[in-house]
Amino acid sequence: MQELLERRQGLHRSVLIVDDEFIEREMLGAMLQDLYTVIYAENGMRALEIIRRDKLTLSLIILDLHMPELDGYSLLKIIRSDSELRRIPVIMLTSEKSAEVESLRLGAADFITKPYDAPDVVRARVGHSIELAEDSIIIHETERDELTGLFNKEFFLEYGRRLDDQNGHMPMDALVLDINRFHIVNELYGKDYGDLILQRIGDSIHALVRKTGGLACRSGSNTFGIYLPHSADLMEKLPKYLGEINDSMGDSKICLRMGVFADDGSKLDMDQRFDRAYLASRKLRSSYVTSYSFYSAELHNKELHAERLINDMDRALSEKQFKVFYQPKYSISGDKPRLSSAEALIRWFHPEFGMINPNGFISLFENNGLIQRLDRYVWNEAAAQIRQWWEKYGLYIPISVNVSRVDVFNPLLGEILRDITVRNGLENENLLLEITESAYSDQSQEIINSVSKLRKQGFKIEMDDFGNGYSSLNMLTSLPVDALKLDMQFIKNINESKKACRLIGIMIEIARLLEVPVIAEGVETHTQMELLKEYGCDIIQGYYFSKPLSPEDFEKLIEAETKEAKHADNG
Ligand code: C2E
Ligand code: CA
Ligand code: CA
Numbered sequence: 001m002q003e004l005l006e007r008r009q010g011l012h013r014s015v016l017i018v019d020d021e022f023i024e025r026e027m028l029g030a031m032l033q034d035l036y037t038v039i040y041a042e043n044g045m046r047a048l049e050i051i052r053r054d055k056l057t058l059s060l061i062i063l064d065l066h067m068p069e070l071d072g073y074s075l076l077k078i079i080r081s082d083s084e085l086r087r088i089p090v091i092m093l094t095s096e097k098s099a100e101v102e103s104l105r106l107g108a109a110d111f112i113t114k115p116y117d118a119p120d121v122v123r124a125r126v127g128h129s130i131e132l133a134e135d136s137i138i139i140h141e142t143e144r145d146e147l148t149g150l151f152n153k154e155f156f157l158e159y160g161r162r163l164d165d166q167n168g169h170m171p172m173d174a175l176v177l178d179i180n181r182f183h184i185v186n187e188l189y190g191k192d193y194g195d196l197i198l199q200r201i202g203d204s205i206h207a208l209v210r211k212t213g214g215l216a217c218r219s220g221s222n223t224f225g226i227y228l229p230h231s232a233d234l235m236e237k238l239p240k241y242l243g244e245i246n247d248s249m250g251d252s253k254i255c256l257r258m259g260v261f262a263d264d265g266s267k268l269d270m271d272q273r274f275d276r277a278y279l280a281s282r283k284l285r286s287s288y289v290t291s292y293s294f295y296s297a298e299l300h301n302k303e304l305h306a307e308r309l310i311n312d313m314d315r316a317l318s319e320k321q322f323k324v325f326y327q328p329k330y331s332i333s334g335d336k337p338r339l340s341s342a343e344a345l346i347r348w349f350h351p352e353f354g355m356i357n358p359n360g361f362i363s364l365f366e367n368n369g370l371i372q373r374l375d376r377y378v379w380n381e382a383a384a385q386i387r388q389w390w391e392k393y394g395l396y397i398p399i400s401v402n403v404s405r406v407d408v409f410n411p412l413l414g415e416i417l418r419d420i421t422v423r424n425g426l427e428n429e430n431l432l433l434e435i436t437e438s439a440y441s442d443q444s445q446e447i448i449n450s451v452s453k454l455r456k457q458g459f460k461i462e463m464d465d466f467g468n469g470y471s472s473l474n475m476l477t478s479l480p481v482d483a484l485k486l487d488m489q490f491i492k493n494i495n496e497s498k499k500a501c502r503l504i505g506i507m508i509e510i511a512r513l514l515e516v517p518v519i520a521e522g523v524e525t526h527t528q529m530e531l532l533k534e535y536g537c538d539i540i541q542g543y544y545f546s547k548p549l550s551p552e553d554f555e556k557l558i559e560a561e562t563k564e565a566k567h568a569d570n571g
Pocket of ligand 2: 343402434464
């Protein structure tokens with residue numbers, strides 16, 4: 001009874017009752033109408049019309065044996081021999097014992113005897129037949145996933161849409177369940193074990209939807225879709241659901257992730273709900289514990305925006321929407337700060353979104369390799385700029401460019417850079433390469449080899465964000481670098497704590513040990529500058545001196561600087 005009550009909140013299936021006697025139809029209908037959408041037909045011919053019309057949505061047919069024109073047996077035979085109709089289970093209404101055997105022989109799923117049993121018994125038989133039919137391979141084999149017996153994705157979506165239509169689009173929740181790093185399970189323990197895990201999860205999901213009156217599928221090799229009638233307390237139920245699935249796996253090392261779209265009143269299609277659930281699950285990709293995440297519109301908009309930027313990138317490159325800005329670096333070892341070099345920093349002037357800072361797109365492009373094209377563009381621009389300023393002012397102002405970790409793995413990196421310097425008539429040492437410290441820690445030996453090669457070619461390497469990565473002290477001594485660039489975070493805290501100050505002192509010591517200069521970036525105040533100078537820092541970059549500037553604005557700096565230098569010479 002409890003189960004029936006729970007089912008009442010589930011998706012309504014539709015049931016066709018075929019009986020020529022009005023009273024009989026109504027009595028049976030009354031027992032079922034709370035649980036199902038009930039359709040009536042008063043004779044076999046009319047029934048056949050309805051069955052043909054609703055063949056995709058009918059979940060069950062209840063058929064009286066004795067009717068004028070087309071009787072129950074004949075109709076049953078027609079249904080059973082028609083490949084499009086035979087998936088629909090049929091329950092025969094009989095009053096004779098002898099007819100029961102014949103009905104079953106002809107392929108009826110069950111029979112209900114007249115006069116009717118208690119309503120609960122009738123309901124149980126009807127429910128059971130529907131369940132059995134949905135679970136069985138009478139439904140085309142292609143509609144099922146062989147391993148788990150759950151629906152496959154296409155049928156799941158098709159069937160779910162039909163049920164949605166039929167249920168007046170009642171509120172539904174969509175859940176996507178994934179096994180994190182499943183390929184590793186397969187690799188470590190073999191495919192048979194992997195299959196076993198999938199089967200156990202399948203069984204457990206089966207049990208879940210049976211209880212909630214939902215639907216489920218295996219939608220990918222290790223992904224499951226679960227479509228449930230909306231529950232307001234889903235947030236409380238989820239840990240229980242996940243716990244049950246987890247327990248059934250019997251392997252605590254394997255972790256699951258679940259993305260959830262909870263019905264929010266927006267009348268979405270089933271596939272849109274699942275797209276959103278999937279989006280939510282992607283957030284958990286790198287999780288090492290079983291966890292779940294709810295879809296949020298904010299997350300969705302962020303993804304859409306990211307998608308948009310990726311799409312716009314090509315056009316932006318050809319239309320020169322990307323501009324390289326230059327932030328000056330000042331040498332502070334003398335009595336007066338002197339312009340020594342610059343860092344090239346990209347900006348995107350997007351026709352719709354205005355200026356976008358690199359934090360808005362760099363990591364996005366790093367994830368899909370687009371960064372390599374963008375970086376190349378910046379390197380070219382920077383090299384051309386060095387050349388142009390040399391021609392205009394007779395000075396080589398070294399410019400550092402950012403080299404992302406993806407670039408470092410490119411075996412052709414050295415040649416690409418060389419090609420750029422040659423085309424612009426530069427020496428390799430004019431182009432400084434900033435490589436973030438965390439890149440070194442990833443696959444250290446490979447990176448170290450690649451960077452050493454660049455240095456042999458004459459490029460100067462600055463280790464960016466130093467102190468933020470994970471390089472071991474031990475590794476530091478063998479690092480191929482020409483300068484250390486302190487991570488901005490350290491500078492930020494310098495006023496606040498003695499500890500931060502001492503840390504900076506230590507890092508500068510390390511630089512001394514390696515015999516390379518230290519660059520501090522993110523310097524915003526005079527106090528910070530003075531402190532750093534005291535500690536022996538060589539070069540400063542930060543808002544204290546200047547923000548990153550357009551080439552035109554940077555030229556004003558060069559002009560002021562050269563004027564001053566001349567003045568000093570004359571004086
Ligand atoms: P980064 O390489 O650490 O660059 C320094 C960032 O700090 C720049 O941010 C710069 O504008 C900012 N900055 C400089 N001085 C100050 C200061 O005094 N205070 C504060 N709060 N910030 C300061 P930006 O230009 O937004 O660039 C952010 C990051 O994007 C860069 O960090 C770099 O990792 C990356 N990036 C920028 N351009 C490129 C590029 O062309 N290629 C690649 N791969 N990455 C780039
Ligand atoms: Ca940098
Ligand atoms: Ca940095």
